[in-house]
Amino acid sequence: MTLAIYPGSFDPLTKGHLDVLKRASRIFGKVIIAVLNNPSKEPYIPLDDKLTLIQDVITDAGLLNVEVDCFDGLTVEYAKEKNAKVLIRGLRAVSDFEYEMQLAQMNQNLDPTIETVFLTTKPNYNFISSGVVKEAAKLGGDISKLVPKNVNEYLNKRCKV
Numbered sequence: 788m789t790l791a792i793y794p795g796s797f798d799p800l801t802k803g804h805l806d807v808l809k810r811a812s813r814i815f816g817k818v819i820i821a822v823l824n825n826p827s828k829e830p831y832i833p834l835d836d837k838l839t840l841i842q843d844v845i846t847d848a849g850l851l852n853v854e855v856d857c858f859d860g861l862t863v864e865y866a867k868e869k870n871a872k873v874l875i876r877g878l879r880a881v882s883d884f885e886y887e888m889q890l891a892q893m894n895q896n897l898d899p900t901i902e903t904v905f906l907t908t909k910p911n912y913n914f915i916s917s918g919v920v921k922e923a924a925k926l927g928g929d930i931s932k933l934v935p936k937n938v939n940e941y942l943n944k945r946c947k948v
Contacts, residue, residue: 788817789873790819791811791874792865793811794875796822796917799837799921799942800840800934800938801917801933802933803908805844805848806877806908806912807875807906808845808853809850812852814904817854820853820856821862824857824858826859834857838855840935842855844935844938847937862874862894863897863898866901872900874894874902875903876890876906878907878908879907879912879915891905915933919933920942921942925946
């Protein structure tokens, strides 16, 4: 069984992320969606809330071979700790490719035994980013088509405070 790590900040998890996660779960025996806990960045959604939201999405989607976890530090070190040999990265548009390629090559340099697999999102998710979702939510926009239901409800409550 091949274990894959899908790392990211997921601040918040979008339907684009979920699309990549669902497809990765069909390809790999087990997938860990690994939330980066970066102390130098202030996340919009607190880590505990984010983990709960993602776990609820995984459960609702029936993704039995997916688990959620968090980590700090280098992604390749986390992957080694979990004995994973594959990192999943999502690509929305050509503009993502250069940055993602640099990350993949750096990770390959740090540990040549860990491969990066790129999965492109479906075209209807190409424009969705966590930053755009947060901005729209803060300004009162309807984000219900961009994020899972529980994330939408959470952000709507948070933005009204």
